[in-house]
Amino acid sequence: MSKVPADLKYTKEHEWAKIDGDRARIGITAFAQEQLGDVVFVELPKVGAKVSSMKTFGVVESVKAVSDLFAPLTGEVVEVNAELPKKPEAVNSDPYGTGWMIVIKMSSPAEAAALLSAAQYEQLIAGGGAH
Amino acid sequence: MTSHESGPLKRTPLFDVHVKAGARMVPFGGWEMPVQYTGIVEEHRAVRSAVGLFDISHMGEFEVEGPGALAVLQRLCTNDASTLTRGQVQYSLLCFPEGGIVDDLTLYRFDDVRYMLTVNASNIDKDWAWVTSNGAGATWRNMSADTALLAVQGPRAEGLVQRLADTDVVGVRYYHFTRGRVAGVPAVISRTGYTGEDGFELYTPAGEAERLWHALMEAGRSDGIQPIGLGARDTLRLEMKFALYGNDIDQTTNPLEAGLGWVVKPAKGDFIGRDAIEAMRAAGPPRKLVGFEMQERQVPRHGYRILAGGTPAGEVTSGSFSPSLERGVGMGYVRTDASAIGTELDVEIRGAGQRARVVRTPFYPSKAKKS
Numbered sequence: 001m002s003k004v005p006a007d008l009k010y011t012k013e014h015e016w017a018k019i020d021g022d023r024a025r026i027g028i029t030a031f032a033q034e035q036l037g038d039v040v041f042v043e044l045p046k047v048g049a050k051v052s053s054m055k056t057f058g059v060v061e062s063v064k065a066v067s068d069l070f071a072p073l074t075g076e077v078v079e080v081n082a083e084l085p086k087k088p089e090a091v092n093s094d095p096y097g098t099g100w101m102i103v104i105k106m107s108s109p110a111e112a113a114a115l116l117s118a119a120q121y122e123q124l125i126a127g128g129g130a131h
Numbered sequence: 132m133t134s135h136e137s138g139p140l141k142r143t144p145l146f147d148v149h150v151k152a153g154a155r156m157v158p159f160g161g162w163e164m165p166v167q168y169t170g171i172v173e174e175h176r177a178v179r180s181a182v183g184l185f186d187i188s189h190m191g192e193f194e195v196e197g198p199g200a201l202a203v204l205q206r207l208c209t210n211d212a213s214t215l216t217r218g219q220v221q222y223s224l225l226c227f228p229e230g231g232i233v234d235d236l237t238l239y240r241f242d243d244v245r246y247m248l249t250v251n252a253s254n255i256d257k258d259w260a261w262v263t264s265n266g267a268g269a270t271w272r273n274m275s276a277d278t279a280l281l282a283v284q285g286p287r288a289e290g291l292v293q294r295l296a297d298t299d300v301v302g303v304r305y306y307h308f309t310r311g312r313v314a315g316v317p318a319v320i321s322r323t324g325y326t327g328e329d330g331f332e333l334y335t336p337a338g339e340a341e342r343l344w345h346a347l348m349e350a351g352r353s354d355g356i357q358p359i360g361l362g363a364r365d366t367l368r369l370e371m372k373f374a375l376y377g378n379d380i381d382q383t384t385n386p387l388e389a390g391l392g393w394v395v396k397p398a399k400g401d402f403i404g405r406d407a408i409e410a411m412r413a414a415g416p417p418r419k420l421v422g423f424e425m426q427e428r429q430v431p432r433h434g435y436r437i438l439a440g441g442t443p444a445g446e447v448t449s450g451s452f453s454p455s456l457e458r459g460v461g462m463g464y465v466r467t468d469a470s471a472i473g474t475e476l477d478v479e480i481r482g483a484g485q486r487a488r489v490v491r492t493p494f495y496p497s498k499a500k501k502s
Binding site for chain 1: 166167170171172173362366428429430432451452454459481
């Protein structure tokens with residue numbers, strides 16, 4: 001079973017968010033990368049782009065499939081992991097670390113309360129939340 | 132995991148073995164098959180550098196027998212079955228009268244009057260109806276449910292199979308076969324494959340499959356053997372530009388468009404589809420199946436549009452990240468005027484044209500023993 005860090009928030013689409021004040025760092029979970037298999041391509045937005053809660057902000061592709069990335073929160077992209085498109089395998093090897101994708105400045109921090117806790121997310125994946 | 136197939140999925144005799152090995156099972160052509168065990172890229176590389184073991188028991192086997200068998204095959208198949216010697220294998224096609232492809236297959240000559248056709252899993256029922264309704268004059272037997280098929284592919288396949296075989300397999304040439312026991316299990320030992328590596332396909336009775344599988348895994352441990360799922364089977368065949376029925380060829384594609392003119396032998400006499408194929412040969416195919424490489428780090432996929440000079444030129448039929456080339460490669464039909472090696476194309480990915488170039492294929496040099 002994939003580890004689910006306790007200090008992160010999660011979506012049912014298998015993204016994580018690390019909230020720090022009005023900023024949130026975003027990536028996909030260990031469970032998600034296991035389901036995807038070898039990640040070979042990542043497409044991320046540019047700094048300054050606006051993202052909306054549960055709308056797509058990018059794409060991740062494994063050998064077999066294309067998957068949309070969903071923004072856990074609404075805001076503006078203030079940082080992008082520029083290394084990731086060159087080393088997409090980091091999504092597999094270190095999904096919560098060097099596999100991070102973007103940092104956003106939240107426009108409605110209250111949205112964070114609606115995200116899943118680690119315990120709730122663990123329950124989701126234990127119930128076969130893959131799609 | 133949801134299935135988009137109708138009806139219950141069929142399972143090979145090795146289903147439980149795959150589940151126990153931790154495979155991810157997916158629906159494929161009406162079958163529940165392993166798509167990967169450890170990961171597609173790792174499995175792909177194991178086949179290119181060592182040896183991999185595939186369960187392809189979902190494929191169909193038909194035997195045809197009788198004094199009329201050759202004549203029946205000559206009428207059904209596009210290739211010239213009369214050139215086959217005993218112990219030889221031939222790649223061939225079944226075509227519709229309009230020239231579209233019913234299926235692609237390998238044809239085995241067992242003896243003077245007995246042959247076997249190996250057909251695609253998703254086409255077994257269609258092919259069976261086709262050969263029995265158009266193949267009167269010989270006795271047909273559908274052996275698909277009774278036959279398991281394991282592929283052992285990679286540079287270490289020869290040594291591994293030889294260690295377990297009670298007969299010489301090193302001397303079996305490409306597209307030839309012999310019979311013998313492998314790990315005590317009776318098998319047709321065929322030097323064929325769908326990967327571009329040297330190796331064998333082993334036909335064995337369904338009830339013996341598990342024994343053979345475990346024996347190969349055990350004996351191959353020192354070679355670095357790995358079980359290989361359909362995911363890597365697809366990337367391996369794509370690097371060779373081997374057509375996959377349902378993706379790259381189907382009832383709407385003529386063999387000449389698909390680059391399969393080399394298995395169409397009009398000089399042998401009449402066969403189903405001959406007139407339509409020869410009419411296209413005379414007129415020239417309007418489109419051709421090409422192989423292309425992406426110029427940026429992008430992955431082409433089945434169904435994406437291909438543009439040439441800014442205008443629609445065709446569609447991607449197979450596309451993936453190539454683990455050997457470490458870039459996106461694909462196949463697709465394009466207008467003949469955009470099919471020459473070196474032609475610049477655009478593949479439309481999420482609304483944007485991405486640069487691609489028609490290249491020589493196979494994408495990766497074949498290591499199959501063609502001598």
